[in-house]
Amino acid sequence: xxxxxxxxxxxxxxxxxxxxxxxxxxxxxxxxxxxxxxxxxxxxxxxxxxxxxxxxxxxxxxxxxxxxxxxxxxxxxxxxxxxxxxxxxxxxxxxxxxxxxxxxxxxxxxxxxxxxxxxxxxxxxxxxxxxxxxxxxxxxxxxxxxxxxxxxxxxxxxxxxxxxxxxxxxxxxxxxxxxxxxxxxxxxxxxxxxxxxxxxxxxxxxxxxxxxxxxxxxxxxxxxxxxxxxxxxxxxxxxxxxxxxxxxxxxxxxxxxxxxxxxxxxxxxxxxxxxxxxxxxxxxxxxxxxxxxxxxxxxxxxxxxxxxxxxxxxxxxxx
Amino acid sequence: xxxxxxxxxxxxxxxxxxxxxxxxxxxxxxxxxxxxxxxxxxxxxxxxxxxxxxxxxxxxxxxxxxxxxxxxxxxxxxxxxxxxxxxxxxxxxxxxxxxxxxxxxxxxxxxxxxxxxxxxxxxxxxxxxxxxxxxxxxxxxxxxxxxxxxxxxxxxxxxxxxxxxxxxxxxxxxxxxxxxxxxxxxxxxxxxxxxxxxxxxxxxxxxxxxxxxxxxxxxxxxxxxxxxxxxxxxxxxxxxxxxxxxxxxxxxxxxxxxxxxxxxxxxxxxxxxxxxxxxxxxxxxxxxxxxxxxxxxxxxxxxxxxxxxxxxxxxxxxxxxxxxxxxxxxxxxxxxxxxxxxxxxxxxxxxxxxxxxxxxxxxxxxxxxxxxxxxxxxxxxxxxxxxxxxxxxxxxxxxxxxxxxxxxxxxxxxxxxxxxxxxxxxxxxxx
Numbered sequence: 001x002x003x004x005x006x007x008x009x010x011x012x013x014x015x016x017x018x019x020x021x022x023x024x025x026x027x028x029x030x031x032x033x034x035x036x037x038x039x040x041x042x043x044x045x046x047x048x049x050x051x052x053x054x055x056x057x058x059x060x061x062x063x064x065x066x067x068x069x070x071x072x073x074x075x076x077x078x079x080x081x082x083x084x085x086x087x088x089x090x091x092x093x094x095x096x097x098x099x100x101x102x103x104x105x106x107x108x109x110x111x112x113x114x115x116x117x118x119x120x121x122x123x124x125x126x127x128x129x130x131x132x133x134x135x136x137x138x139x140x141x142x143x144x145x146x147x148x149x150x151x152x153x154x155x156x157x158x159x160x161x162x163x164x165x166x167x168x169x170x171x172x173x174x175x176x177x178x179x180x181x182x183x184x185x186x187x188x189x190x191x192x193x194x195x196x197x198x199x200x201x202x203x204x205x206x207x208x209x210x211x212x213x214x215x216x217x218x219x220x221x222x223x224x225x226x227x228x229x230x231x232x233x234x235x236x237x238x239x240x241x242x243x244x245x246x247x248x249x250x251x252x253x254x255x256x257x258x259x260x261x262x263x264x265x266x267x268x269x270x271x272x273x274x275x276x277x278x279x280x281x282x283x284x285x286x287x288x289x290x291x292x293x294x295x296x297x298x299x300x301x302x303x304x305x306x307x308x309x310x311x312x313x314x315x316x317x318x319x
Numbered sequence: 320x321x322x323x324x325x326x327x328x329x330x331x332x333x334x335x336x337x338x339x340x341x342x343x344x345x346x347x348x349x350x351x352x353x354x355x356x357x358x359x360x361x362x363x364x365x366x367x368x369x370x371x372x373x374x375x376x377x378x379x380x381x382x383x384x385x386x387x388x389x390x391x392x393x394x395x396x397x398x399x400x401x402x403x404x405x406x407x408x409x410x411x412x413x414x415x416x417x418x419x420x421x422x423x424x425x426x427x428x429x430x431x432x433x434x435x436x437x438x439x440x441x442x443x444x445x446x447x448x449x450x451x452x453x454x455x456x457x458x459x460x461x462x463x464x465x466x467x468x469x470x471x472x473x474x475x476x477x478x479x480x481x482x483x484x485x486x487x488x489x490x491x492x493x494x495x496x497x498x499x500x501x502x503x504x505x506x507x508x509x510x511x512x513x514x515x516x517x518x519x520x521x522x523x524x525x526x527x528x529x530x531x532x533x534x535x536x537x538x539x540x541x542x543x544x545x546x547x548x549x550x551x552x553x554x555x556x557x558x559x560x561x562x563x564x565x566x567x568x569x570x571x572x573x574x575x576x577x578x579x580x581x582x583x584x585x586x587x588x589x590x591x592x593x594x595x596x597x598x599x600x601x602x603x604x605x606x607x608x609x610x611x612x613x614x615x616x617x618x619x620x621x622x623x624x625x626x627x628x629x630x631x632x633x634x635x636x637x638x639x640x641x642x643x644x645x646x647x648x649x650x651x652x653x654x655x656x657x658x659x660x661x662x663x664x665x666x667x668x669x670x671x672x673x674x675x676x677x678x679x680x681x682x683x684x685x686x687x688x689x690x691x692x693x694x695x696x697x698x699x700x701x702x703x704x705x706x707x708x709x710x711x712x713x714x715x716x717x718x719x720x721x722x723x724x725x726x727x728x729x730x731x732x733x734x735x736x737x738x739x740x741x742x743x744x745x746x747x748x749x750x
Contacts, residue, residue, distance in 0.1 A: 013729060
């Protein structure tokens with residue numbers, strides 16, 4: 001048999017559509033770029049420092065965990081870099097270096113790797129991290145304080161914090177158009193609404209995120225905010241304000257849609273999105289926290305396995 | 320290869336193509352010097368002895384079987400001398416006796432079948448059972464004559480289940496007369512009065528007077544899968560774990576029906592198989608060769624060269640079987656040979672499922688594959704069958720095609736079914 005050629009044998013199917021996790025991660029990062037670049041343009045070098053340090057730290061932690069657990073290297077799939085980028089997008093440009101280091105550690109190791117790596121995390125690692133950091137160092141996420149030394153050409157008040165502390169009168173100066181174009185303070189990559197929407201639509205069209213979740217999340221926010229606003233417009237802000245401020249847009253397109261922690265069936269996706277949206281506004285309007293997106297998504301992450309039990313009946317299923 | 324479209328929101332759609340009006344002329348493969356026939360055996364059966372031995376002369380159409388087991392047999396497709404008999408293991412532990420025949424120049428036809436059909440009052444069911452189990456197209460003889468599960472509907476598939484395979488469309492176009500007489504014989508055998516011919520939409524045919532209902536199916540893969548034909552055309556659904564025969568339905572290829580027709584009209588058992596050959600650049604050619612011809616001979620006749628680390632697939636790109644040797648023979652059910660260049664072979668990974676849901680959205684059987692695959696990876700096959708619809712799978716392979724993590728999902732499913740099958744056999748033996 002020495003003159004026999006060697007052939008590759010494997011199981012059907014012998015085609016693949018060419019998709020890969022790497023492609024997926026990098027496209028999500030590309031979609032996030034408009035918002036990130038805008039943040040860098042607005043906040044300058046400190047923002048560059050936070051973004052690049054965050055991405056490199058996340059990759060470093062993933063690599064370290066690969067060595068510690070003696071597994072094959074997984075940094076090539078781009079998921080760690082994506083976690084780093086999303087983390088940087090949510091934090092103020094002045095976040096100290098140790099917070100970035102800790103945050104990415106929490107995201108990559110506690111948020112993802114200890115559950116078993118990509119695909120096994122019950123919570124969105126980035127969202128979990130922000131929640132933990134918010135609880136641990138509350139002041140870090142006080143955007144008004146963090147961005148005290150910046151004076152850009154718009155109201156330097158974190159809109160939803162202003163709403164929380166000073167009521168609807170304080171937010172009259174925020175025009176919807178300005179908010180959409182990023183004329184508001186906030187995280188590095190979470191203020192430029194237009195950029196986030198463009199990125200999100202790109203991801204939906206390319207099929208990298210599930211439109212059902214984004215759309216119902218926004219509808220959930222809009223509808224709940226509208227109900228509150230109609231009930232008492234002097235106490236509660238309008239739906240457009242809620243959609244364009246805080247983490248709503250980045251949450252809808254980049255956080256709630258994380259694969260592992262969100263459902264895959266049609267009806268569960270609708271419930272998941274709408275539930276997260278509604279919870280967001282509930283927390284903002286009657287809860288203790290300034291922004292509700294983080295906790296709303298975490299709660300829905302928790303419900304995800306139960307929601308995904310609502311599933312269509314398979315062909316020929318008996319009973 | 321079909322790539323993910325830029326607009327990934329839309330589900331990828333794989334289309335069956337219909338044969339062009341001007342039919343491609345199939346390449347006649349002249350008889351090889353050596354032909355190998357596979358006679359399937361049970362692996363447990365060790366004391367088997369064949370009715371023939373090395374050095375025996377064999378005529379075309381001669382039957383070879385085990386002396387202690389009358390059911391299984393193989394029909395020689397050539398005339399020659401048996402050069403070797405050796406055990407052979409196929410996919411998923413399928414075990415065979417491989418009979419290699421050194422072909423001689425003068426073909427002699429074995430007269431047993433002709434005598435049987437001409438002299439005795441021919442009983443179609445017995446004839447089919449005794450002679451036609453390995454005609455081209457793989458006639459499911461045992462299903463047709465099972466007294467416990469009478470067949471009342473026969474579905475003749477004129478559209479190959481897999482993509483890029485045109486064998487049965489070609490047979491429908493060229494051998495409709497044989498199919499017509501085959502249908503009469505099948506009715507005689509089974510007593511089935513409901514005969515259905517399934518064609519891809521847009522297929523032009525001139526059947527004239529035919530004793531069967533003709534239906535067309537959607538051209539999106541996997542509409543030609545028996546389960547979907549059952550659901551979409553017969554409006555019946557096979558409960559998971561049951562078979563088509565349980566519902567009185569039997570699926571067979573157009574080629575098998577044509578072979579039955581030919582056998583009875585000519586008095587000779589057909590031995591030439593029509594095959595679709597899919598080249599490296601996905602060019603498709605048709606070829607006709609004796610059952611048992613090695614793949615290598617067909618490829619060399621068609622001018623296809625094989626290199627190291629290419630892939631040879633018997634069957635189509637979605638559901639075929641890769642073989643490890645170019646000496647593998649053509650079998651009665653080999654509808655196609657596909658050759659894949661080493662550069663075009665997509666790699667498979669051991670990455671975990673990331674729960675993106677692409678498989679769930681494309682699954683025609685609506686199975687929760689993202690959950691199923693987690694159980695299958697852990698070897699929890701019984702739980703997979705109980706809670707996540709393992710037995711609803713219609714084995715189309717679309718889940719693996721779109722998997723972002725490149726998990727060999729289809730392989731896991733087949734393995735699970737195989738292991739569960741072995742377990743139930745073992746349990747039955749214990750009892």
